[in-house]
Amino acid sequence: MADRPYHHGELRTALLDTAEALIRERGVDGWSLREVSVRVGVSPSAAYHHFASRDALVQALSRRVLARLGERLGDEVERAGGDGVEGVVAFGRGYVRWALEDPAVARHWLAYNAGGGDRTAPHPHRVLAAALDRLVETGGLPAEARPGADFVVWAAVHGLAALLVDGLVHLDTPEAVYAQAERVVRATLIGLSRQAPPPQGWPTPRSAYTERAVDPRR
Incomplete structure (x- = not known):
């Protein structure tokens, strides 16, 4: 997967926005940090650079x-x-x-x-x-x-x-x-x-x- 050219802060915001969209679609559960990264268009490793786990992403969104x-x-x-x-x-x-x-x-x-x-x-x-x-x-x-x-x-x-x-x-x-x-x-x-x-x-x-x-x- 070729990562989109996000700046540091922009990628974090994009990950949070996408997680929020998934919550509206499916609720709090039923999706992963990997799925969020795929939707954003970056590799999971890029997402993990900002959030060590799905729970960390959920807490940040909270x-x-x-x-x-x-x-x-x-x-x-x-x-x-x-x-x-x-x-x-x-x-x-x-x-x-x-x-x-x-x-x-x-x-x-x-x-x-x-x-x-x-x-x-x-x-x-x-x-x-x-x-x-x-x-x-x-x-x-x-x-x-x-x-x-x-x-x-x-x-x-x-x-x-x-x-x-x-x-x-x-x-x-x-x-x-x-x-x-x-x-x-x-x-x-x-x-x-x-x-x-x-x-x-x-x-x-x-x-x-x-x-x-x-x-x-x-």
Whole structure:
């Protein structure tokens, strides 16, 4: 096989693009790094120069998907403006919309641990945390409810997205989807505002993102 004349960065991008296309065709499994290299038009050895294994390629693609999602959600929260509640609602709507627009890629991201993501890109968790911090600043969420609230809202929004993507819940129109996402977010925020913390305080959930925020070497 004669390799196409890719520059270093261009070949890596082409491999990621092709892997993403295969995921849309077949899902996360059922293809190999060798097949990706054939589709790109390079030898497997050229592909292995960038990714030591198929899993390494999948992990890199997860990080890229995560970075794109973070940028998209950050833009949507910023456009929402408002009193802070609108920003969190925009996050929830945007997350669900993203999952339904590209379910195969969404499933890929859900199936593989992307770690802390790309350090140079806004992480979705960071976007949500900032929106909740803004909500506390504007008085829309009590400060005592803030610890761990990002995980509570994420669980609610992610749960709705997963149910819709898997076909376990059906809504007839995009408008109905957005309305349901807004209802889930607003109901979650009301619950957080009214729930008194236990004497021992709330549990402290962790994720790859929060652990790396504490220890950048991860």
